[in-house]
Amino acid sequence: MTGLLAAALAASLAAGCTTSDSPRDDGRGQERSTATGDGESRAKSPAALAVKIDNARAARPHTGLNEADIVYVEQVEGGLSRLMAVYAQKLPKVVGPVRSARETDLELLGQFDRPVLAFSGAQSKLRPLIDGAPLEAAPPGKGSDAYFRGKARTSPHNLYLRPHRLMPKAPGTSVLTTGFRFGAAPAGGKATASQTVRYSAAAYTFTWSKSRNRWLVAMDGKAAGTTDGKRVMAGTVVVQYVKVRKSDYHDKLGHHTPYTETVGSGKARVLRDGRVYDVKWKRPKTKDGTTFTTKDGKRMNFQHGQVWVVFANAS
Template identity: 25%
Template sequence: MKRFFIIPAAFALLLTACSEDEDQTEAEEAASGASNLEVRDDPSEITEDTVEDDSSEYEYPLTGLPADNEEAAAERPVAVTINNHPDARPQSGLNQADVVYEMLAEGEVTRMVALYQSEWPEVFGPVRSARDYHIDVARGFDSVFVTHGGSPSALSRLGAGEIPSLNGLHYEGTLFEREAHRQAPHNSYISADHLEEGIREEGIEQERAINSLSFSEDEPDVSSSEAFEAEITYPQGQYNVTYTFDETEEAYMRSSDGDETVDERTSERIGAENIFIMSASHNVIDDEGRRDISLQEGGRGYLLRGGEMYDVDWINQDGRLVPAVEGEEVPLAPGQTWVNVLNAPLGEVVEITDEESL
C-alpha cells in the first residue's frame, strides 16, 4: 500500500487582489535585474517496511526509481510553470520535481517548467505565465499543464485545448491563491489539494501510459571527463547557476546568483542526480522580446552525472528532449534531472571544473 505524508504549511495562504495582466510586468523585471489530498511520498524515503514485496517490478518513468505499484507508475505527469525572478525565490516544491527545465524568457530572465509524476509537494509556486516552448515541453510528457497567464500565442493554444490545463487567470482566488508575503506577480501558488480539485472539475484523465526516460545505474559507454562543478552564465547575473557535485548525496547541488537553491517551506537544499545542459536556437519574435526556442532540430549538450561530464547531443524524441550519441539515447542516472536550455554555444557560457582545479 502506498504511504503518504502531508508537509505542514509554513504560513497561511492569504488572498490579495490582483487584476493586472501578469505579462505587463516583464519589462519591470528586466530593469530591476484532493479534499485532504494525500501527497505522495518522496521515493528516496521508501524503505522495505513501506513498499510491497513486488514493488521492484515498477519504476517511476521520469526518475527510474522504484514505484509502489503499477497505478503509481502510470499517474499522469503535471507540468507547472515556475517563477524564477529573484523576488520569487526561494520557490516551493522544486525539491520534489522529477524533471525541471530552466529556459529564457523576455527580459533575459529565466523561467522553469517543473514536472511532477512520482510525488507532489503540498504547495507549488510561485506559478507564472506560460510561453509556447513551455507548452511544448509539457506536451512531450502528455502532462497536465499549470500556469498563471501566458503570452497571446500560448493562451490561444491553451484555449484551443492543445493540452489539458489549469490557468490562474480563470481560477484566481479559488484554486490559485496569492500569498501576502510577496508582491504580485511573484506570489501566485496552487496547493496540492486545489490542483487535485481542478483536475477533477475539468474532467482530466489522470492515468496515462507514460513512455519512460532511459535510466541506468551503470556509467554510459561514452567518453567523459571529471566534472565537479558547472557554472552557467546568463545575460543577467541574477540568473547565473552553479551545480556542485556532492559525493555523499551523489547529486549536483544547485546555487543561483551565489545563493544555495533551497525549498521555501522546508529549507531543503535542492540538487539533482542529472544535469543536462543544452544549446538551442532562440529568436526574438515580437516587440516585447518574446522568444521562439527551436526544440526540434537538436544540437550539442553536456550531461553531468556521478561527477563526470559526458559530451553528447540532444535530440527531440517524441517531444522529449534527451541526451544522445549518434542518435541513441544516453541513459540518465536514476533520480531527479535539471535541464538548462541555453541560447549560446556551450563553450561560451558553461565552465566545467574538476575537483583538483577548485
C-alpha cells in the same frame, strides 16, 4: 532569506492550505476536475502536471520544487529565466510561486499526453495558441480554488498552487514520455567539480557533492533552497544547446520573448556522478521525447533522481 521572513512565508503557505486538499465532489459522486470543469476524474486519465515557476530573485526560495521529477530552465525577457517543473511521482501540498506561460512551453510540452499546465496567465494574443494546444490549461480562472496568494511576498511573486486541487493523486512515471533513459553510467566522461550556465541576467551553477551523490544547485551565485529549509539538488543535469530566437511576443517594456526550439537536434552536456559527458540530442517531432546519445551512438543513461534540463543558446 531571514529567519523572520522564512517563518512568515511558512505561516502564509500554511494558512493558504487550511481547507481540504481532496478533490471536490460534483454532487453526482464524481471527482470534479478544476482543470477541465467537466466533472471527469483526473484519475481516469493520468497526465503529467507542469507548473510554470517564477525565478526572479524576489520569488526565491521556492516551494515544492524538490518534489518535481524534471525541472526545465527557460530563457525569458530581459535575459532572465523561469522554471517549468514537471510532476509525476509525487504531488507536493503547495508549489510556487506560479508565473505566466510562454510560447516555448507549448512545443516543450508536446512530448507529453495532454499534460495539465498550471500557470498564472498569458498574453491575450498567446491564449488562443494555449487553448488550441494538446494540453489542459489550468490558470487561476479555470482552477481558482487551486490557487492562493501568500502573505509574505508582494504580487506577482506570491501566487501558489495546491496541486491536489487539479488532480487527486500523482499520475506515476508512465506519463513521463520524455525519452530519458536511466541506468548505469557509461564509460568515459570527464571528472568535473561544477558547471555554470549563464544567461545575460541569470546564472546557474551545479556543484558535485560526493557525500550526497547529487549536484547542488545555485542560482545567481547563491545556494538554491526551498521554503522548508532543504537544498535543491539534481541527480542528473543536462545542458542542452538549442536555437533561441525572438518570438512574435514581447513584454510591456518592449523586450521580445525568446523562443526556445526544443525540436531538432544538437549538442548537449550531461552531468552525472561527478562527471560530464559530451553527447548529442535529437527530437524529431513535437510529440516525440528527446533522446541523448554518446559519441559511440549508444543511449546516454541518466542517474536516478530529479533531472534538470537547462536550455542554453547554441550560437
